[in-house]
Amino acid sequence: MEAAECFQLLGRTTQVLREHYLQRHQQVMDAIERRVQALTEQKELQMHDLQAISRSKLELQDNAESLADRYEEMTDRMDEAVSRAEQLLRKLQSRTPVLSDAERSMAAELNQMQEKIDQFKSSLLQVKKKAEYQKLQVRRQSKQNGGQLVGGEQTEQLSSVLQNEGAVIGKLMFQVKQFKNTLSM
Secondary structure, three states, X not given: OOHHHHHHHHHHHHHHHHHHHHHHHHHHHHHXXXXXXXXXXXXXXXXXXXXXXXXXXXXXXXXXXXXXXXHHHHHHHHHHHXXXXXXXXXXXXXXXXXXXXXXXXXXXXXXXXXXXXXXXXXXXXXXXXXXXXXXXXXXXXXXXXXXXXXXXXHHHHHHHHHHHHHHHXXXXXXXXXXXXXXXXX
């Protein structure tokens, strides 16, 4: 083989290497780079979503604490009202059936308390709905991330607390209705 043929063979070999192997190598590198960038963007989006869920969780906890405080305040007022109502009933039984101004104001106060209880019941229902929605969002996020943000035990405890508060409010409403019925006699 002559030097010209060898040079021509070397030139063709170099051209084939550039066209077939180096271009493919560059295409693969570009594809890998695009995939890394897409995965990085997806990770950032998921981290943003996780932060939003954490903020929502904190807001729900704050709302639950606020409702618990309001509930305690209402139970204290309700106990006070029950005590006053019992005193009023004792006085009514010992007197004529005519209501005094204090008794009328007590009845009006009981009506106002009943309205407040209805409002708190509505607020509690909204908190329960938000909690259910949050559970659904957390489950979805957990499935996507393969982990859990809130454990099942914590979720059950929150649910139990909300159910207990709902039951207590229901009992208090029943007592208020009984007192109203007694006062209207």
